[in-house]
Amino acid sequence: MAIQKIKGTKDWYGVELQANRELQQWMRALCELYGYKEVETPEFEKTEVFKREGDSSDVVNKEMYTFMDAGNRSLTLRPEGTAGIMRAIVENKLYAQPDLPLKVFYISSCFRAENPQKGRLRLFHQFGAEALGVKSPVLDAELICLAKTLLDCLEIEDYKIVINSIGDSESRKAYREVLRKHFEPVLGELCEDCKRRYIQNPLRILDCKVDHEHPALVNAPVISQSLNQESTDYFAKLRETLTRAGVEYEIDERLVRGLDYYTDTVFEFLSTNPGIGAQSALGGGGRYDDLLAYFGGPAMSGVGFGMGIERLLIALAEEGKQFEEESSCDLYLMCLDEALLPEALALATQLRNWRIRVQMDFQARSMKSQFKSAERSGAKIIAFYGEEEARTGSLKFKNVDTQEQVTISDPEGWIDQIYSWLQEPEEEEHEHHDAHLH
RNA sequence: GCGGUCGUGGUGAAGUCGGUUAACACACUAGAUUGUGGCUCUAGCACUCGCGGGUUCGAGUCCCGUCGAUCGCCCCA
Numbered sequence: 001m002a003i004q005k006i007k008g009t010k011d012w013y014g015v016e017l018q019a020n021r022e023l024q025q026w027m028r029a030l031c032e033l034y035g036y037k038e039v040e041t042p043e044f045e046k047t048e049v050f051k052r053e054g055d056s057s058d059v060v061n062k063e064m065y066t067f068m069d070a071g072n073r074s075l076t077l078r079p080e081g082t083a084g085i086m087r088a089i090v091e092n093k094l095y096a097q098p099d100l101p102l103k104v105f106y107i108s109s110c111f112r113a114e115n116p117q118k119g120r121l122r123l124f125h126q127f128g129a130e131a132l133g134v135k136s137p138v139l140d141a142e143l144i145c146l147a148k149t150l151l152d153c154l155e156i157e158d159y160k161i162v163i164n165s166i167g168d169s170e171s172r173k174a175y176r177e178v179l180r181k182h183f184e185p186v187l188g189e190l191c192e193d194c195k196r197r198y199i200q201n202p203l204r205i206l207d208c209k210v211d212h213e214h215p216a217l218v219n220a221p222v223i224s225q226s227l228n229q230e231s232t233d234y235f236a237k238l239r240e241t242l243t244r245a246g247v248e249y250e251i252d253e254r255l256v257r258g259l260d261y262y263t264d265t266v267f268e269f270l271s272t273n274p275g276i277g278a279q280s281a282l283g284g285g286g287r288y289d290d291l292l293a294y295f296g297g298p299a300m301s302g303v304g305f306g307m308g309i310e311r312l313l314i315a316l317a318e319e320g321k322q323f324e325e326e327s328s329c330d331l332y333l334m335c336l337d338e339a340l341l342p343e344a345l346a347l348a349t350q351l352r353n354w355r356i357r358v359q360m361d362f363q364a365r366s367m368k369s370q371f372k373s374a375e376r377s378g379a380k381i382i383a384f385y386g387e388e389e390a391r392t393g394s395l396k397f398k399n400v401d402t403q404e405q406v407t408i409s410d411p412e413g414w415i416d417q418i419y420s421w422l423q424e425p426e427e428e429e430h431e432h433h434d435a436h437l438h
Numbered sequence: 439g440c441g442g443u444c445g446u447g448g449u450g451a452a453g454u455c456g457g458u459u460a461a462c463a464c465a466c467u468a469g470a471u472u473g474u475g476g477c478u479c480u481a482g483c484a485c486u487c488g489c490g491g492g493u494u495c496g497a498g499u500c501c502c503g504u505c506g507a508u509c510g511c512c513c514c515a
Contacts, residue, residue: 004488004506058513062439080515110515115439117509126515193512204513269515281515308515336473369467371475386473398474405474 008122100133119279130304137238275318283307327378336386
């Protein structure tokens with residue numbers, strides 16, 4: 001059997017690749033607008049970059065591609081963007097700059113050993129931004145604005161923003177205990193998953209789908225009651241700032257996120273389109289107070305978010321937003337005699353030197369076949385090169401839309417003719433291949 | 439990692455209780471039409487049904503395994 005790609009990976013080509021690139025252009029353009037600079041870090045790092053002491057998240061504990069190199073060092077393919085960025089910031093002392101916050105962004109591939117499904121691949125792409133060195137709810141809000149603006153620019157409409165505060169690590173620890181106490185009496189009535197969550201991470205019981213209606217869940221204490229004054233004020237300020245910025249959001253007291261390093265602010269961008277599948281989070285992020293220090297940097301607080309590029313693509317497709325396949329050819333050169341092929345290539349090269357996108361036939365096939373190829377290429381102009389033209393040192397041009405034909409012997413004249421035809425905007429739609437995203 | 443569904447050409451797919459030549463459509467190639475396409479007509483286009491094994495006189499059809507896709511769980515972007 002033919003060799004197949006690895007499960008959960010994807011080959012990119014055609015319109016989908018084009019759509020992906022277009023997305024990335026928007027990301028870079030917006031980050032420039034917001035003053036975030038691009039950073040690129042290696043695809044793999046020492047395992048301890050991602051795996052930190054006491055980390056309970058699945059992403060880190062069971063979904064990493066970890067292997068030993070020849071020197072018996074444990075290396076890991078990055079499962080998320082933030083950790084590598086933190087390491088790079090510390091290693092290169094990027095934090096040592098007069099103007100804080102330090103604002104960076106990345107577009108990178110990530111690897112997670114999960115079972116694939118819609119919106120979840122083993123090798124996927126994340127766009128993320130991080131801002132370090134200033135702890136302010138206003139900065140949290142800026143990041144949310146950046147992510148929101150991206151979705152708006154892409155014309156994604158079916159989404160909502162949910163936010164929450166999970167407080168500092170002490171508040172969270174306290175809340176965990178409150179929850180354990182709350183659920184202890186009814187533990188026997190909860191599902192198997194919840195019994196496990198009770199031990200591992202009681203916060204997760206809150207968004208259980210099975211026990212959703214259990215009175216103990218409905219009446220569960222909310223985290224806001226466990227927050228200290230500082231965190232409560234911080235969250236209030238964030239809400240105020242978002243409202244002032246015209247950002248609509250919901251508060252979800254049950255929003256807890258999968259990575260362990262978050263403190264205070266957490267947020268998610270959820271697609272509300274029914275076609276998105278079970279993996280409806282387009283992006284998410286939050287504040288982290290202790291991450292930079294973990295890597296040996298100063299005790300700087302940061303905020304960041306990540307967005308799944310593939311998920312954005314799915315959301316766009318599900319909302320019926322299509323990318324049009326661009327024509328990649330201006331002129332199709334028809335060569336009518338096999339003996340003239342070398343000369344035809346010379347002509348094509350000459351035209352290409354004038355920045356005209358030329359495709360040509362390499363087999364001197366029948367005119368009919370060449371016309372078909374020309375049509376498929378999307379070229380607005382066809383140039384004929386056969387015995388007659390070779391004899392007179394000329395080229396015959398045909399305007400595909402108007403059927404107009406002229407024979408021109410002077411190369412300067414060729415260029416003038418081609419440019420004049422190409423610059424005329426053709427109103428009539430000439431078979432624009434509607435490009436679906438999948 | 440676990441569970442459901444699925445796997446036939448370049449594409450969409452038909453294939454009846456296992457029965458011998460794998461339908462149909464689109465696309466593609468060639469010709470009708472030897473320097474002007476998009477219409478029409480004609481012809482061609484799957485030594486083989488994801489892969490491996492088994493049952494059988496006979497398997498695309500049944501069984502087992504495996505790989506992959508898809509949907510969901512867990513979890514996450």
